């Protein structure tokens with residue numbers, strides 16, 4: 001299944017039980033929104049949250065941004081009803097929490113087919129337990145409907161009996177395993193949340209680290225985290241300028257019968273040009289998304 005490439009710099013969780021947050025979502029500049037039925041929702045509010053999320057997805061009004069519904073685990077009393085609701089209202093994706101086994105993904109894919117869900121509804125998988133890390137390659141290869149892995153670093157740190165540190169050394173291996181699995185199977189991958197809502201500099205550092213690793217973006221818990229995340233995960237004007245010059249220089253070199261070019265004293269081969277083209281495509285998609293949001297705000 002060919003999944004559309006979308007900007008996913010900032011992907012905001014919002015509790016499905018909070019009507020106000022769901023309304024506010026339509027005005028927030030996050031690239032994608034996860035309407036959460038799982039950990040952000042108290043047990044007493046699970047059924048109300050399911051109805052609120054169903055209404056929010058049906059009402060639309062999110063423009064080009066992706067809307068994802070995180071269901072409760074299928075081993076809980078709410079999971080199946082969440083899945084049925086999501087299949088019916090058809091968000092861009094359904095996010096399964098605590099996936100540990102490829103069979104969980106294939107089960108959800110089968111249920112979506114049985115429930116008659118649109119083919120456009122993708123499956124995303126939360127990677128947040130030690131077993132998920134060890135089975136990352138099988139999970140990533142489990143079903144063509146799977147489009148994205150989402151790191152759940154809060155649960156992972158808990159399960160590892162580790163600590164949240166600024167350098168994230170305790171979870172580096174886990175992030176690396178999931179990145180390898182995602183890229184090997186052409187899936188998108190999103191970094192975990194940063195819990196200290198008011199610490200913008202530390203969030204920025206965490207975003208820079210995620211971007212360097214190769215993450216497509218970061219999951220967020222508060223609207224105040226969106227702008228800095230968007231800025232860091234977007235290609236900078238300097239990167240865009242360099243990418244354009246790589247493409248132009250390589251085209252000229254090819255026309256002259258050469259397979260390599262030199263830009264700013266650096267070797268440029270076809271593989272660098274592919275990276276440059278991907279960056280330019282990403283910048284274009286971000287531009288279109290931001291223009292859409294600006295038009296909606298007028």
Ligand SMILES: CC(C)(COP(=O)(O)OP(=O)(O)OC[C@H]1O[C@@H](n2cnc3c(N)ncnc32)[C@H](O)[C@@H]1OP(=O)(O)O)[C@@H](O)C(=O)NCCC(=O)NCCSC(=O)C[C@H](O)C(=O)O
Nearest residue numbers: 013014015020021024039040152153154155193221222223
């Ligand atoms: C953390 C919060 C509980 C803070 O909420 P609140 O006290 O209301 O914050 P503010 O007063 O600063 O809010 C200002 C306005 O912003 C809106 N708001 C706040 N948070 C969100 C949000 N996430 N999405 C949309 N809008 C939001 C408020 O409504 C205020 O609006 P207004 O009324 O117009 O002033 C809260 O931010 C929150 O609940 N965040 C999400 C928590 C969550 O989703 N947690 C679960 C996912 S994280 C996770 O577990 C990942 C993974 O599974 C893992 O294991 O790592």
Ligand SMILES: [Mg+2]
Nearest residue numbers: 039128152155
């Ligand atoms: Mg979690």
